[in-house]
Amino acid sequence: MAASIKDVAVRAGVSVGTVSNVLNRPAKVSPATRALVLAAIAELGFVRNSSAAQLRAGASRSLGLLVLDMANPFFQDVAKGVEDVAVQQGYAVLLCNSDEQASRENWYLQVLEEQRVRGLLITPVAGGSERLTALRERGTPAVLVDRTIPGADCCSVAVDDVAGGELAGAHLMSLGRKRIAYITGPLTLPQCADRLTGLRRATQGRTVEVAETAALKAGLGYQAALRLFETTDVDAVFCANDLLALGVLRAAISTGRRVPDDVALIGYDDIEFAADAAVPLTSIRQPRIHIGRTAAQLLFEECDSPADHAHQQVVFKPELVVRESTRH
Amino acid sequence: MAASIKDVAVRAGVSVGTVSNVLNRPAKVSPATRALVLAAIAELGFVRNSSAAQLRAGASRSLGLLVLDMANPFFQDVAKGVEDVAVQQGYAVLLCNSDEQASRENWYLQVLEEQRVRGLLITPVAGGSERLTALRERGTPAVLVDRTIPGADCCSVAVDDVAGGELAGAHLMSLGRKRIAYITGPLTLPQCADRLTGLRRATQGRTVEVAETAALKAGLGYQAALRLFETTDVDAVFCANDLLALGVLRAAISTGRRVPDDVALIGYDDIEFAADAAVPLTSIRQPRIHIGRTAAQLLFEECDSPADHAHQQVVFKPELVVRESTRH
DNA sequence: CAACCGCCGTGAAACGTTTCATCGAGGAGG
DNA sequence: CCTCCTCGATGAAACGTTTCACGGCGGTTG
Numbered sequence: 001m002a003a004s005i006k007d008v009a010v011r012a013g014v015s016v017g018t019v020s021n022v023l024n025r026p027a028k029v030s031p032a033t034r035a036l037v038l039a040a041i042a043e044l045g046f047v048r049n050s051s052a053a054q055l056r057a058g059a060s061r062s063l064g065l066l067v068l069d070m071a072n073p074f075f076q077d078v079a080k081g082v083e084d085v086a087v088q089q090g091y092a093v094l095l096c097n098s099d100e101q102a103s104r105e106n107w108y109l110q111v112l113e114e115q116r117v118r119g120l121l122i123t124p125v126a127g128g129s130e131r132l133t134a135l136r137e138r139g140t141p142a143v144l145v146d147r148t149i150p151g152a153d154c155c156s157v158a159v160d161d162v163a164g165g166e167l168a169g170a171h172l173m174s175l176g177r178k179r180i181a182y183i184t185g186p187l188t189l190p191q192c193a194d195r196l197t198g199l200r201r202a203t204q205g206r207t208v209e210v211a212e213t214a215a216l217k218a219g220l221g222y223q224a225a226l227r228l229f230e231t232t233d234v235d236a237v238f239c240a241n242d243l244l245a246l247g248v249l250r251a252a253i254s255t256g257r258r259v260p261d262d263v264a265l266i267g268y269d270d271i272e273f274a275a276d277a278a279v280p281l282t283s284i285r286q287p288r289i290h291i292g293r294t295a296a297q298l299l300f301e302e303c304d305s306p307a308d309h310a311h312q313q314v315v316f317k318p319e320l321v322v323r324e325s326t327r328h
Numbered sequence: 329m330a331a332s333i334k335d336v337a338v339r340a341g342v343s344v345g346t347v348s349n350v351l352n353r354p355a356k357v358s359p360a361t362r363a364l365v366l367a368a369i370a371e372l373g374f375v376r377n378s379s380a381a382q383l384r385a386g387a388s389r390s391l392g393l394l395v396l397d398m399a400n401p402f403f404q405d406v407a408k409g410v411e412d413v414a415v416q417q418g419y420a421v422l423l424c425n426s427d428e429q430a431s432r433e434n435w436y437l438q439v440l441e442e443q444r445v446r447g448l449l450i451t452p453v454a455g456g457s458e459r460l461t462a463l464r465e466r467g468t469p470a471v472l473v474d475r476t477i478p479g480a481d482c483c484s485v486a487v488d489d490v491a492g493g494e495l496a497g498a499h500l501m502s503l504g505r506k507r508i509a510y511i512t513g514p515l516t517l518p519q520c521a522d523r524l525t526g527l528r529r530a531t532q533g534r535t536v537e538v539a540e541t542a543a544l545k546a547g548l549g550y551q552a553a554l555r556l557f558e559t560t561d562v563d564a565v566f567c568a569n570d571l572l573a574l575g576v577l578r579a580a581i582s583t584g585r586r587v588p589d590d591v592a593l594i595g596y597d598d599i600e601f602a603a604d605a606a607v608p609l610t611s612i613r614q615p616r617i618h619i620g621r622t623a624a625q626l627l628f629e630e631c632d633s634p635a636d637h638a639h640q641q642v643v644f645k646p647e648l649v650v651r652e653s654t655r656h
Numbered sequence: 657c658a659a660c661c662g663c664c665g666t667g668a669a670a671c672g673t674t675t676c677a678t679c680g681a682g683g684a685g686g
Numbered sequence: 687c688c689t690c691c692t693c694g695a696t697g698a699a700a701c702g703t704t705t706c707a708c709g710g711c712g713g714t715t716g
Contacts, residue, residue, distance in 0.1 A: 002466060004672055015696045020674055030694060045466055050442040051388070052672035054379040055701050070407065070423075071600075076399045087432075092439045095398075095423040104415075111420045114378040138330060138373055218604030246604055253581070253606045276546030276574055278581045278606035332702055343666045348704055358664060380702035383671050 003044040012040035023048060054116060062092040063299065064112040066105065066122040067145070070097045073271045074288055075123070078145060081292020082121060089300060091118065098125055106131050113140060119299040121145055121292075128152075141302040143295045148313055155298040157291050157314045161191050164284045164318040165198020168238045168266045171282070171320055173203060175328060177236035177264055181209040183224050183248060184240035185216040192240045195268065199238055209234060216240060221247025229255055235263060242267035242274045245281055249325070253278060265325040280323035287316050331372040340368035351376060382444060390420040391627065392440040394433065394450040395473070398425045401599045402616055403451070406473060409620020410449060417628060419446065426453055434459050441468060447627040449473055449620075456480075469630040471623045476641055483626040485619050485642045489519050492612045492646040493526020496566045496594045499610070499648055501531055503656060505564035505592055509537040511552050511576060512568035513544040520568045523596065527566055537562060544568060549575025557583055563591060570595035570602045573609055577653070581606060593653040608651035615644050 005023075009016045014033055021029045022037040029037075040046075054060045065082050067075040079095060086093045094112060098105035102125050109131050112120060120142040124132055128149055136142050136154065144156035172180055182199055184192045200208060209232055213220035221244030228234065229251065239245035245267030252259050259265050259279045267274055270285035294314055302309045333351075337344045342361055349357045350365040357365075368374075382388045393410050395403040407423060414421045422440060426433035430453050437459045440448060448470040452460060456477060464470050464482065472484035500508055510527055512520045528536060537560055541548035549572030556562065557579065567573035573595030580587050587593050587607045595602055598613035622642055630637045 005674095006672075016673080017675080017697070018695060021695085024674075028694080033695080045462060047438070047441045047466070049383070049444060049672055050439075051379045051382040051444060052701090053674070055377070055383055055672080055703085056674045058701075060379070070398065071401070071404050073399070079398065087435070092422075092424075092436075094420075096420075107415070108420075110375075111378075113375045116377060116379060134373060138375070218601070222604070243604070246601065250604060250606050250608075273546070273574065273601055276550070276571070276578060278578050280578075333704095334702075344703080345667070345705080346665060349665085352704075356664080361664080377702055380671090381704070383673085383702080384704045386671075 002049070003046040004049070005046070007044055008037065008040045008046050011044060012036045058116075059118055060116050061090060062094055062115070062117050063296075064094045064096065064108075064115075064117040064120045064122075066096045066098060066108055066112070066120065068098055068100050068123050068125065070095070074146070074269060074286070077288035078292035078295070081289040081294075082296045083292075084289075085293050085296035085300070100125050102127070102129060105129060109135055113138070119143070119303050121295050121299060123147055124149075141299060141306065143299045143302075145291065145295050153311055155295075155302065155311050155313070157295040157298065157316070159286045159291065159316045159318055161194035161318075162198040162201070164268060164286075165195035165200075165238075166202045167198070167284055167318060167320045168195075168268070169199040169202025171266065171322070171326065172236045172238065172264060173206070175236070175260075175264055175326060177206075179207050179209075179232070179234045180236045180238065181211065181228055181232065181234045182238050182240070183211045183213065183221055183228070183244050185213055185244070187212055195238075195240055213244070216243055218243045218247035218250075221245065222251045223247075225251035226255070229257070236265070237263060238266045238268075240268055242269045242271045242281060242283055245283070245325075246273065246277055249277055249279060249281070260324065260326050260328065270321050274321075275323065277325075279325050282323045282326040283321050285319045285321050287319070291316060330377070331374040332377070333374070335372055336365065336368045336374050339372060340364045386444075387446055388444050389418060390422055390443065390445050391624075392422045392424065392436075392443075392445040392448045392450075394424045394426060394436055394440070394448065396426055396428050396451050396453065398423070402474070402597060402614070405616035406620035406623070409617040409622075410624045411620075412617075413621050413624035413628070428453050430455070430457060433457060437463055441466070447471070447631050449623050449627060451475055452477075469627060469634065471627045471630075473619065473623050481639055483623075483630065483639050483641070485623040485626065485644070487614045487619065487644045487646055489522035489646075490526040490529070492596065492614075493523035493528075493566075494530045495526070495612055495646060495648045496523075496596070497527040497530025499594065499650070499654065500564045500566065500592060501534070503564070503588075503592055503654060505534075507535050507537075507560070507562045508564045508566065509539065509556055509560065509562045510566050510568070511539045511541065511549055511556070511572050513541055513572070515540055523566075523568055541572070544571055546571045546575035546578075549573065550579045551575075553579035554583070557585065564593075565591060566594045566596075568596055570597045570599045570609060570611055573611070573653075574601065574605055577605055577607060577609070588652065588654050588656065598649050602649075603651065605653075607653050610651045610654040611649050613647045613649050615647070619644060 005016050005019050009019045083093050096108040105125050123145045148156045148158050187193050211224045213224050225248040257263050267281045267283040270283040274281040274283045333344050333347050337347045411421050424436040433453050451473045476484045476486050515521050539552045541552050553576040585591050595609045595611040598611040602609040602611045
């Protein structure tokens with residue numbers, strides 16, 4: 001049905017090799033024939049079959065990006081950064097999300113390996129799968145995003161969550177707040193735990209009340225804050241992410257507390273809505289797009305010269321963004 | 329480097345045809361040899377090269393989803409719906425976003441066609457490209473998402489925005505509100521214009537103040553609301569999307585207006601944050617996941633029996649979700 | 657016992673591209 | 687005039703899979 005390179009060759013009165021050259025190394029072919037071939041391509045509406053090209057070449061011009069949740073703004077921006085770099089290099093990005101399910105992750109790893117992607121950017125679900133290591137052993141380079149697996153000998157890009165917690169804590173200290181609460185998702189998540197570590201480091205000696213919720217959701221932040229406000233007299237709340245903080249904000253407003261006068265509030269991630277909340281939210285920003293870009297660059301480096309490539313573990317520092325919710 | 333089907337055949341002491349049968353039609357091969365082959369596959373870490381498979385088969389087991397903006401929750405949910413159906417059918421989804429740029433859309437269309445995707449789900453950028461029609465003429469079926477191109481003879485799935493505006497208008501009427509404002513993005517966007525049409529239809533005779541902003545952003549909603557509150561005495565605001573509404577909410581709170589007592593507020597899209605806003609937001613919900621599912625199903629229908637396939641234009645009705653921001 | 661059938665397995669062709677050794681035609685240099 | 691070189695184009699091999707016509711082998715039927 002679809003026109004092949006052979007049809008083009010016949011139409012243009014040249015050999016298939018020449019058509020291929022026009023496609024891949026236009027300089028190698030004389031202007032006259034090149035024009036002839038291009039005309040034939042246009043007339044026939046020829047589109048290269050990349051399956052055949054990949055088959056022959058042995059590797060594809062695409063890479064896989066396997067994230068936990070595309071609804072998460074963090075990964076959206078990471079994806080944007082990855083895409084920037086990839087498209088610039090003429091690569092396509094196969095965007096997949098595992099939804100935090102190991103089974104889905106496995107299925108996508110299978111698909112991506114079958115497609116012979118050039119490399120893989122991945123945030124693995126908790127408890128790294130053996131399929132990923134198998135894939136790497138078979139020669140597909142991978143870069144970890146927002147994860148560092150201690151033993152693994154591969155590149156990774158992450159953000160220093162301890163530093164983020166410290167940033168928040170130091171900021172609250174500088175405001176003179178004394179009774180600080182930390183509302184968090186499951187402390188089994190390294191991020192949540194690290195941010196607490198940082199907070200404690202910065203607020204030495206200050207009361208730090210910790211309220212753990214089942215997930216990083218606004219609704220749970222709301223409930224946790226209502227309970228907290230009833231039992232404890234806090235003058236500052238740091239949340240493990242902005243969603244929780246928005247819930248806390250709602251709880252504060254609905255119980256008549258003023259933010260920041262009565263309660264200072266800091267979130268984490270600096271999602272778009274943080275700036276547009278009822279009281280614009282102070283937050284910790286991660287260089288998300290930059291993370292994606294860096295990860296992609298590391299991957300390309302490894303692809304291009306696997307021999308003299310040294311694995312790197314890049315760790316970015318987050319940044320404090322001050323808004324009304326902690327302004328005096 | 330990577331093990332091929334031939335290596336497996338040698339290892340298992342069978343022919344390549346048999347290995348292929350184990351992979352694709354396991355029932356056709358005796359349990360004994362099947363076990364032999366599977367063992368060989370496991371030992372060698374064989375992974376099928378889908379380029380070769382596609383080349384031979386002529387079509388891939390993947391489909392393209394090309395959206396305007398993956399940061400938009402609407403498309404995230406649509407993507408989720410599409411994925412559900414696709415994965416269930418054993419198809420992979422190539423997720424691409426054009427960022428509303430025609431050039432990117434073209435590049436992705438090229439890539440997808442080269443990959444020989446089985447079909448395409450697309451929300452084209454304004455002023456449909458000729459490449460899309462070319463692609464369809466060459467035999468790749470496509471379904472339009474959230475768009476209906478009058479002349480185009482293809483399937484489409486959309487939502488009735490006029491009905492959505494009507495829903496909002498009727499609700500405000502039932503609350504007895506008299507002085508209604510509409511805050512919107514550019515009225516050149518069909519969605520914004522349609523929602524206004526619906527609103528006017530439902531609120532016949534009531535003052536409808538219209539404030540147009542440059543984009544559907546919370547910050548602009550905030551500014552527009554501040555201006556509006558200064559100049560006009562409104563008791564209800566309907567916004568073309570939830571982001572604008574969140575901005576309006578912030579403006580209301582910061583100027584001491586009570587929601588819903590002084591001003592009732594309705595958004596559109598029912599994004600996740602609508603429920604968790606400082607005052608939970610009444611909104612118009614679109615069946616987003618369902619849209620994705622339906623679009624994928626239409627596409628598969630067309631792929632599976634192109635002959636007796638009649639193009640359908642599915643239009644969903646939106647739904648009113650009442651929360652505090654309009655509760656009396 | 658011959659003829660037939662069903663079951664398993666085989667081997668080769670075909671898919672569309674890239675790559676590479678080769679070849680022919682001109683032009684430059686001796 | 688012969689040789690050598692370069693430039694451009696050629697044609698066939700190879701990539702890894704699927705598919706399909708075919709064959710061997712045991713068992714069933716008449």
